Each structure stands twice: as structure tokens, then as C-alpha cells.
Amino acid sequence: MTTTILLGRMARHACKFASPVMLGAMTLGVGLHASAAYAADDYPNKPxxxxxxxxxxxxxxxxxxxxxxxxxxxxxxxxxxxxxxxxxxxxxxxxxxxxxxxxxxxxxxxxxxxxxxxxxxxxxxxxxxxxxxxxxxxPPVLVVHDSVPFDSLEGLVEEVKANPGEYSVSGTVDGSTGHIAWAMFAEAAGITEEDVRYVPYDSQGDSVTANVGGHVPIGMAWTGITRDHVEAGNLRVLGVLSEDRVSAYPDTPTFAEAGYDVDSSWQxxxxxxxxxxxxxxxxxxxxxxxxxxxxxxxxxxxxxxxxxxxxxxxxxxxxxxxxxxxxxxxxxxxxxxxxx
The missing domain is CATH 3.40.190.150 (Bordetella uptake gene, domain 1)
Incomplete structure (x- = not known):
């Protein structure tokens, strides 16, 4: 027996004892429940x-x-x-x-x-x-343009500390996944905002485009959106924020493997x-x-x-x-x- 039918029978039974106000409220309740059920059954009936x-x-x-x-x-x-x-x-x-x-x-x-x-x-x-x-x-991945003079996370850290203010890193908007992932890595690596400037973009596609064009040499991105560019030789991936290595980049270490204690639950x-x-x-x-x-x-x-x-x-x-x-x-x- 459906809930709508049961409620209907209860309402009819209560007619003998209920006031007009009570009857109106009960009828409205049954009607609303039936309307919701009908809406779900009929959903979607338009684009x-x-x-x-x-x-x-x-x-x-x-x-x-x-x-x-x-x-x-x-x-x-x-x-x-x-x-x-x-x-x-x-x-x-x-x-x-x-x-x-x-x-x-x-x-x-x-x-x-x-x-x-x-x-x-x-x-x-x-x-x-x-x-x-x-x-x-x-999982977030840290990528760099092919022209940069380092090919490891350790090399990146040494380079940006030796040349404060010369490098920037792109990701999505301030406070986004990419921004927080970068902040986690930067803290673990001892990189300050004076060493590397964070450049926010409205979308990950725009951020990676800036990396591929060499406009922003470092990027915090994702495996799926970077793979083709890495395979084409435009980008290199240096590290992965994950508990385990990812299948797309089996030779790329996790941040932890590279010696940087970053919370891998942030995905x-x-x-x-x-x-x-x-x-x-x-x-x-x-x-x-x-x-x-x-x-x-x-x-x-x-x-x-x-x-x-x-x-x-x-x-x-x-x-x-x-x-x-x-x-x-x-x-x-x-x-x-x-x-x-």
C-alpha cells in the first residue's frame, strides 16, 4: 500500500471527528505529498x-x-x-x-x-x-614548462629559492583546490610568497594553457588535463599529490616520496x-x-x-x-x- 493511499484513507476516516480547519490541513498535506510523488514520477518532462x-x-x-x-x-x-x-x-x-x-x-x-x-x-x-x-x-599534479632548468621537485625548490620573485605558479582561483594544493606543497618545501607568485585563473583549462605557452612556468593542475601536453613534450610533471603514484605518470614520485609532507587526502x-x-x-x-x-x-x-x-x-x-x-x-x- 503506498503512503499516498494510506494517508488518503486516514483523512477520510478522520472526517467524522475533525474540524473544518483540521480537514483542510490534512487534505492539503495529502495533496502536497501526492504532487511531490507525481513530480518525481514525471521528472523530467522538459529540458x-x-x-x-x-x-x-x-x-x-x-x-x-x-x-x-x-x-x-x-x-x-x-x-x-x-x-x-x-x-x-x-x-x-x-x-x-x-x-x-x-x-x-x-x-x-x-x-x-x-x-x-x-x-x-x-x-x-x-x-x-x-x-x-x-x-x-x-589528484593534483605539479607541472612545469619544458623550458625550465629543473626536472625534479628538489630542483624546483632550489631554483625558486635561489631566484626569489622570478617564478610564478598558476592554478585556479584563490582558495581553490589548486591554490590550496600549492600552498600545502610550498609550506612543506619552505617556499614563500616572495619566492613564487601564485597566479589564479577562472578555469583549469586557462591555467594549463598559460603553462603550455610558457607564460607561467609552473602549474598546479590535474592528471587528465595535463597528460596530452606532457606526452607532446610541452610540459613535464614533477610530482603528484596522492597517496600512491598514478598510472599516467608511473615514474613521477608522490610529494611524500620526494620528501615533502603534504596531506594526500586533499583531492x-x-x-x-x-x-x-x-x-x-x-x-x-x-x-x-x-x-x-x-x-x-x-x-x-x-x-x-x-x-x-x-x-x-x-x-x-x-x-x-x-x-x-x-x-x-x-x-x-x-x-x-x-x-x-
Missing amino acids: VKYLLHVSPGGGTDVLARRMATELEEILGQPFVVENRPGGQTGVQLAAITTAEPDGYTIGSTTATHVAVMNAVFDEYDVDSVDWLAGLVTD QFRGIIGPKGIPDEVKAKLADALEQITQTDDYKEYIENSNLNNRFMGPEEFTEFVKRQNELVAEWVERLGLDE
Whole structure:
């Protein structure tokens, strides 16, 4: 017996004893429950906006477009990808948080969101959105342009200390995954802000483009977005922020192996968020479709080729994961003075 039917019978039974006000409230409650159930059963019955906080071309953009295509096949409605970069994710967040919480507006998310919610925004925090699903994790890697005169982390440290102010490192916005990853390494290596200037970009694609062009000689990036450039000889990867070496760069040491004590639990992640208050039934339907995609052979092959870690998390697990990341971010935002 469904909950809606049971509630309907209870309401009819209570008619003999309830006041008109009570009857109205009970009828409204049954109606709202039935409407929510119907909305979930019918979802989606029109196109869904899929808003990205990054420019086209980066790893988050590529993954989102793949997921959008697969979601359309499973759920039968277009998932329309729109790039909304800018404002240190603020442009996208403004559009998501002001949208109706009905499942027809969703968005990309990475660890950068958690970081800027601590370091940049007063109006947004991790409770401002619904964390719908986690998809992958991706360890940060430290890369350099092929022209630099060092080929190891130790060489990098010696060079920048000997030439303070001559080198810069790129990553995503202040307080983002890349920024915090660099800050962790710099602290472990004894590198100061006077030694190396951090240059923030709105997207990882823009940051790596600056590295490939030699405009910023050092970069904190991700395995998937750097591999082709490394194979082409434009970039060299010196270290990986991970507990273990990654398959794409089996000869590249982790930071710990190279002698730098950096917390390897800090990882880039990619997932999906939505406006706060999406009905649980709609969340579940979206999450079920996403999990189906992550179990296909084609998707697993894509993840392997992209050197990502396939880690699906449903709404509850993803929310708890994000809260743990948020604690780590809050600590580093305070240490870096980004909340002042």
C-alpha cells in the first residue's frame, strides 16, 4: 500500500471527528505529498539546464558534456550544458541558488566550490546548495614548462629559492583546490610568497594553457588535463599529490616520496549540485541515472583513459564527503588569510 493511499484513507476516516480547519490541513498535506510523488514520477518532462562554472575545454567541461549526453538517453529529455564561468564560481552559483529547486537546474561542482565558499563568499556556504552526486576524484599534479632548468621537485625548490620573485605558479582561483594544493606543497618545501607568485585563473583549462605557452612556468593542475601536453613534450610533471603514484605518470614520485609532507587526502573532485530543497524523490532519480552511467563499460574506459578515479557518491554520501573537505578547506583558508 503506498503512503499516498494510506494517508488518503486516514483523512477520510478522520472526517467524522475533525474540524473544518483540521480537514483542510490534512487534505492539503495529502495533496502536497501526492504532487511531490507525481513530480518525481514525471521528472523530467522538459529540458534540464546543466550550468558549468568553467570555460569550455577543461576536464570538468568534458566530463559534464559526456554526462549530459548519457542523462538525455536515460531520462528522455535534453540536458542543456551552459558555461557560466566568472566571479570565482559566483556567476554559476548565483544562477543555481536562485533557480527553482525542482531538478530542472543542476550544475557542475569541484573542490573549488568548497574552497571559495570559505575564502571568497559571505553569501554562499556548503549548505547553500544540494550536493546531488559525486562522480570522480583527480589528484593534483605539479607541472612545469619544458623550458625550465629543473626536472625534479628538489630542483624546483632550489631554483625558486635561489631566484626569489622570478617564478610564478598558476592554478585556479584563490582558495581553490589548486591554490590550496600549492600552498600545502610550498609550506612543506619552505617556499614563500616572495619566492613564487601564485597566479589564479577562472578555469583549469586557462591555467594549463598559460603553462603550455610558457607564460607561467609552473602549474598546479590535474592528471587528465595535463597528460596530452606532457606526452607532446610541452610540459613535464614533477610530482603528484596522492597517496600512491598514478598510472599516467608511473615514474613521477608522490610529494611524500620526494620528501615533502603534504596531506594526500586533499583531492580534486567533480560532481553535480542543485538549488537547495530539491525533492528527495527527484534527487534519487537523478542519482540513479548517474550511477547507471558510471557503471557502463564505455564510461569506465573513458575514466581510465582520462586517468581519473571513478568514485560515484549518492546525495547522502556526497554531502558527507563535502563536509569533510570543507573542514580541511576552512583550516587552510584561515592559514592563508583568505577570509580577511
